[in-house]
Amino acid sequence: MTSPDVELVRAVSEAGLRFFGVMSASVSHEIRNKLAVINEKAGLVEDIAVAMRSGRAPDPDRLEMQAQRIVDQIRQANRIVRALNRLAHSTDEADATVDVAELVALVVELYGRKAAMAQMVIEAEAPTGEIEVRTNPFLLANAIGLCLDSAMANAGGSRALRVIAEGDGDGVSIRIRGLEGDVDSGGGPATDRAGLGSLLETLGSDLAVDRESGDLVLSIRNLKPRENGSQP
């Protein structure tokens, strides 16, 4: 590998590790919150049982409601774990046919807490029909995440972003709608900016602002196998 290649691989690796770290921290925080609620709900059921033994009138409705809420929390925690598991498995193959709408929905779901903390709503718009591209799934997820960071920093007054995947010749486009003002397509902290640049170069992708719509548009071409058979 030549020196620029080494630098590129290093930058992409660092961006990937940072992205996975941020997502893991966010998910583990959410799970911890769910566990905390389950802990309190189970404790409340115990408190109610102790009170009933001490002569308080039985209240099956209250107990049933608490049990149902524990089930709801477990269901939510399971959904969060499943999303992180899918992100982890996106590293299984470096070159795969990716269902882009599915990947967008996954990243949007993983960004749920980050968006909530920023008092924002991010929604993935379901496309009509299947939109696929041959690329590195994890690197694409990482690039989508960094684009969302950039878009969140430039969100308009509605504090709502829509992410739309659409077919685009020999590849796909991912549009982020809901931005305002002079959008910098490379926005965000310097480390993320450098990481995004390296990811775009590795994926053979472009990021631009559509001057007509104001959307941030990530264009991804189908990867071509390299001459020596190596893959990004």
Place this chain on the structure above:
Amino acid sequence: MKVLLVDDEHELVATLAERLAFRGVDAQWATTGRDAVALASRESFDVAVLDVKMPRISGIQLKKELERIHPEMKFVFVTGHGSEEDFRIGSAEADRYLAKPVDIESLVETLKEVVSS
């Protein structure tokens, strides 16, 4: 002892208040900083239990706002993050710092100690 619980997770804070009531603690709760300030403006509390990280306002900022209303109020911070940074800030800013999930008996003990200190 009157306690103000503030956490953006409604199910957590409401249940915690119910459990504290079983232990003779008068606890009221809010899920936003704005509601917490409104509650504290209407009545006084001995201690506030605040989530460190909430949307719109951090536990640290909220503590400052509540202190302006009730300078004598004590504070316990709770976090689900458990990061080094949270620990450093929480320990420095509050009378006590606890990590989720919180053991209810430990919380009651902590509240009593903080109020009597």
